[in-house]
Amino acid sequence: MTPFVELDRVSLRYGGDGGTLALDQTSLSLEQGEFAAVVGPSGCGKSSLMKLVTGLLPPTQGNIIVAGREVGGPLKIVGMAFQNPTMLPWRTTLRNVMLPLEIVQPHRSRLRQERAAYEARAKDLLRTVGLNGFEQKHPWMLSGGMQQRANLCRSLIHEPELLMLDEPFGALDAFTREELWQVMQDLWIERKFTCILVTHDLREAAFLADTIFVMSARPGRIIATHRVDLPRPRSLDDTYRPEFVSLVHAIRDQISQVRSEARAAEAGAPPVAKVA
Amino acid sequence: MAISTRITRRQMEMAIPWIVTIGIFVVWELVVVIGNIQSFVLPSPSAIAQAFVQFRGPIMGHAMFTLVNTLSGFGLGIVFGLLLGVAIGSSRLVYNGLYPVLIGFNSIPKVAIAPILVLWLGIGQAPAIATAFLICFFPIAVNVATGLATVEPEIEDVLRSLGASKLDILMKIGLPRSMPYFFASLKVAITLAFVGAVISETIASNEGIGFLMLQASSQFRIPLMFAGVVVIAVMGVVTYVFFAAIERRMTGWATRGQQGTQFATGS
Incomplete structure (x- = not known):
């Protein structure tokens, strides 16, 4: 089986030739x-x-292959989540979670017509992380742990x-x-x-x-x-x-x-x- | 008990601007009366009120002229300032290229530019609008740019890794994020726009509060001059309050402060 993610002797240097070498000949596969x-x-x-x-x-040296294609x-x-939950304070938790659907195809073009279905999906996901009842709350009303749950939902909503x-x-x-x-x-x-x-x-x-x-x-x-x-x-x-x-x-x-x-x-x- | 104190405190907060303003006028009146100051040096508020009532027709006419110029210049300032702010805030190159020019431009006293504008645009409305515009777009542009610059790199990474375009990131995150800055700048910009319009009217116009004050001054009608000053101040305060109210409506999330309910940690 070919690996899904493969790094082949990847190096990364910040700031040109004299810059800091952050990664040196890193190889791994998943x-x-x-x-x-x-x-x-x-x-x-x-x-x-x-x-x-x-x-x-972009790497300074080496190849990165994800899903059979060179990056x-x-x-x-991809879905991403960081230590800082970076919820958007002007959106409700539900709309924060649905943010990727407004970007990623094919959801992006379907979102307007199938809004209800997508909302149900987001609510389901929020329920699995224990956030049911908080969909309409703004993220700054949530504790750090709850924001991080919502953040996980946002990173997974588009099924990356x-x-x-x-x-x-x-x-x-x-x-x-x-x-x-x-x-x-x-x-x-x-x-x-x-x-x-x-x-x-x-x-x-x-x-x-x-x-x-x-x-x-x-x-x-x-x-x-x-x-x-x-x-x-x-x-x-x-x-x-x-x-x-x-x-x-x-x-x-x-x-x-x-x-x-x-x-x-x-x-x-x-x-x-x-x-x- | 606690509730009633809070209500009186709120009422106090509502009343205090009026109390202070009226207090200033009362002190002013007393100083003039007790000090027996001549009205051509410093007219008393009552003399100013008298002048206002006497000339209310022309004053209101000139005030409308000034208001229209101010709002037109302000409107242009919003559009241009917003576009410029987005350009500066989203591209380092544009930022580096334009910032010195903008700072230099903003350092020029607009009084110095007004005669040039008169030369180009004639007298009256056009230079007044242009001066109002030139004086007020800068804080808008700088604030919008600052708002865009405060976007967390993490959320940008999240969106970029979803394949979001620069426009997506601007529309979904950059602009909403900079809205509090934008509205804060409007409150500054609207008062500056009044300054610009009146400066230009003072230099070259046959209408407007600036012109009225110049005329009153040359005829030694000092109370009328002060009436003009007060009218500008009132218009400034009213438009400020108007934009402050819009700001509260649009960006309540940014001033969430103490009233936001905090939920418990965990599930």
Whole structure:
């Protein structure tokens, strides 16, 4: 089976030849319907990776293939959600969620005639994330966790083949975060979209993902890939099981090692052997 | 108890502009009467009112002329300012190219431009409208551009990854986002438009409040001059209140403030 998302030795340099190298020879591949997480120390180019895959930024070197085609510009099949929910304050929650339908074809041209059907669809989605009754509220009347739920709905309403999540739960309190992990898992099990989650929460990565890619400090490279073979649906209790805990520990060790190497390199110490 | 205090507070908020305004006139009147100030130095409010009643016909005629000029210039300023703001706000190149020119242009006192406009456009209505326009488009353009610049890059990425065009992003996000800035600038721009219209009427016109004041001054009718000043001030306040009301209606989401209900976290 050919991979759905494939990065082949992709490098990204900001600001011309002398600029910062954000990503260095990164390769990874994802099957269709796979849930991948990318973890790494801060500033390792995780968000750059997202922009590359969605075509928002062109790579300096290497090839990116999504859905069998080389990425040459912004993709149109993507849903995105960021740490900042970026709900539009002048729209109600329902109309915020329906925003992608006003952009993406074929919904865009159908929206006017089939408004009721689309609204029902958006309301259904809001219900699955526990936001029924809040459709007509403006986002600033909602708590941060509720806004993030609405944000997830907005990223999924047009049924994208690829969902990109950039630390979507990063700004939430621990309880809300874990609740949304489950919401996310349920949505994924139901719809089986391909998903790339960028996070620095290792438990989150291990809970949600099939595959975890560990990145090195800047310039970012994939230094390890972990399969998470825990059965689905996973529960929060699973996160306390020994195999889960030892997986999280293994990744944490790798990341703290690359962080200390990065610090040593910055301090001008002789280079240490890289982790394979 | 708590409710009744809140109501009195609200009533206080409603009444305070009137109290302050009337208070100023009362103090003014007292200063003139007690200080025995001659009316050609500083006329008392009652003398100004008298002059207004006596010349209300011509004053209202001139006021209408000024109002029409102001609103015409203001209308042009809105259209041009909006277009310019969108151009500056959505393209870095246009921004870099035009900003120095605009800043330079805006630094020129419009009193200095009015004679040039008279040279080009003759006297009367045309230069008054042009001056009002030139003085008021700038804050509109700058504010719209600022509003567009405050669009979060994340939401732009979300839309671009859906295949949205630049026009889509402008219509769905940029313009609504800049509406509060736009309406705030209208309140500034309308008062500036009055300034522009009156300046031009003072320099070259046979009509308008500016002309009226110049005439009254040359005939030493100081109360009449002040009546003209008060009429401009009143028109300025009324149009300001009008646009402030539109602003509240259109962009209530931006001034949500304290009355917005906060729902609990979680489900």
